[in-house]
Amino acid sequence: MTEVLENLANELMRFSGKLIIAVLIIVIGFKFAKFLLNHIKKGRGFHKLEKSTQTFIYSILNILFKGLVLLTAVAELGIPMTSIIAVLGSFGLALGLALQGGLSNIAGGVMIMIFKPFKVGDFIDTHDDSGTVKEINIFNTILNTYDNRVVIIPNGTLSNSVIINYSSMKKRLLDLEVAVDYKNSVTKVKEILLQIAKNSKYLVKDDNILVAIKEYRNNSLIFTLQIWVLKDDYSKAKYEVLEEIKKEFDKEKITTENSLLDILNNNKK
Numbered sequence: 001m002t003e004v005l006e007n008l009a010n011e012l013m014r015f016s017g018k019l020i021i022a023v024l025i026i027v028i029g030f031k032f033a034k035f036l037l038n039h040i041k042k043g044r045g046f047h048k049l050e051k052s053t054q055t056f057i058y059s060i061l062n063i064l065f066k067g068l069v070l071l072t073a074v075a076e077l078g079i080p081m082t083s084i085i086a087v088l089g090s091f092g093l094a095l096g097l098a099l100q101g102g103l104s105n106i107a108g109g110v111m112i113m114i115f116k117p118f119k120v121g122d123f124i125d126t127h128d129d130s131g132t133v134k135e136i137n138i139f140n141t142i143l144n145t146y147d148n149r150v151v152i153i154p155n156g157t158l159s160n161s162v163i164i165n166y167s168s169m170k171k172r173l174l175d176l177e178v179a180v181d182y183k184n185s186v187t188k189v190k191e192i193l194l195q196i197a198k199n200s201k202y203l204v205k206d207d208n209i210l211v212a213i214k215e216y217r218n219n220s221l222i223f224t225l226q227i228w229v230l231k232d233d234y235s236k237a238k239y240e241v242l243e244e245i246k247k248e249f250d251k252e253k254i255t256t257e258n259s260l261l262d263i264l265n266n267n268k269k
Helices: 002-042 044-048 052-076 081-098 098-113 154-160 186-199 229-252 260-269
Strands: 121-127 130-136 140-144 148-153 169-178 210-216 221-230
Touching: 002 044, 002 052, 044 052, 052 098, 052 130, 098 130, 098 140, 098 148, 098 154, 140 154, 148 154, 169 186, 169 229, 186 210, 186 221, 186 229, 221 229
Parallel strands: none
Antiparallel strands: 121 130, 130 140, 140 148, 169 221, 210 221
8 A cells, every 4th residue: 555655656746747847848938939939020031021921920820839839748748749649630620610710710811811902001991890900810800990999800701701992002082072052153163172172282183183063952963073182191181172162162152952941941932
């Protein structure tokens, strides 16, 4: 009995030593992996890659390095590598069946990196959310919206969605609709809108400006004003032009679309 207890104590001591070493391997290994990743991240070759490629590769290497550390720690406990590989194979198959969505996200991330429908820094619209792409990771893409929200979208969803990339071209068409009362002079309204467009500091020079009647409605004429601006100036140009239209219409006494109350009052007369 004493011999059995001594053997058990020795085995526990031996296993405790291996367990301590395994824990140290994980702690030190994770820190070394972080150091190595930061070193790679600061390398010249890494900086030459597109930002989207950088974040994607970084996420893959992070998973790979930490996986190797965990495998080394498990092997230190005395578990044969053949058994580990067999267990990982079975676990991977079961996990793959259970997490088909996760695998589709990885495949979606690879597709995004190959075909590059967008990259880090682009402003995109997924029809559900819109924002600037901050990161493209192995499983998801992170957007930063104009109101400073963080939106995390699975890559599988993105790779199968219709995406509008507003940053792929240097210029954007600013297309505004202006509703005015029928009693206003069409020529006068067009002159005002054309002059506002020409005076805009955001207008891309030598590009066509379009001012025309777009639609007839019951209570108003709808004019369209189209000018080309740089993609980064789109919002500023829109707000500037809208403000100038209001100022000039007030100055020239151009009346806009009648309200329902105005229509009722006119009918009473």
